[in-house]
Amino acid sequence: MTVLLQLIASFIGTISFAIVFDTPKKYYLYCGIIGSIGWGIYLVVLHLTDSLLIATFVSALSLIYMAREASFGLRAPVTIFLICGIFCLVPGLGVYQFAYEFFVGDSLHAAVVLVKVIQIAIAIALGITFGYELPPQCFFAYRRRKKLER
Template sequence: MIWDIFLNVVCPFMGTIAFAVLFSVPSKYFISCGLTGLMGWLAYYFTEPYVSIAIASFFGALVVVLISRILTVRKKCPITIFLVAGIFPLIPGSGVYYTAYYLVTNQLNQAAFKGLESLKIAFAIVIGIVVIVSIPRQFFSIEYWVRKWKRKGEFKND
């Protein structure tokens, strides 16, 4: 039990930081990248027992992109810094590997199953990214909500 919790917290965090290093992300963003990947993985991990793997990947991608958008506004940097590194724990790498393996070993039914499953996961991740990226940047800024709240309060006093 403890080992399972350890692996599901430390591995996505460290793996995301490793990809951040690989993509030459500035070191001041390493912890933020690690937390982004960790939160996306935890969203996937906790929803996967209740829904399909593709839907769980969709929710994980939503969390990754949402946190990436928030960090982008807060830290004033490009979204790709957090998004590219943070999405890696959700990528269906083993599914693609096994698809190729089953194709090479002439197990076409297994290859089709794994390939379709990997494709569904990839599309779910893309849809999760599109949903959050389509929200205007200003919605992730605290100043926007403070101004909106103050304007709303002005109308109530009239």
């Protein structure tokens, strides 16, 4: 039941961020679906591997793939779907915990939290980078559009 609630919350949170990000209204549903699927992949990989970094990397890689697929299919910029979809993976709580521990004076715990936040940020960046390196021919919507243009 908690997984279902997390998926619903990630859907709503992604759409909420899309509204704040000033995404065109016709893409809200797609952004929400992409964000929710990305979070679901994160939860599954985290359950299978117990590694926060691997789960974040795989989820970011799948998010960029879905964002590029939606971009080709809907003829929209990929950043619309990627930035909204990646919202759930960003380690905002970790940044908050780091700032709190730092200002409270627990420098050792703050450093540990900061290292974890940086590792997660690097995993997200690597997943996006590898996803951007995929050629357009890897995407179904791109191939379908090219077939229709012939």
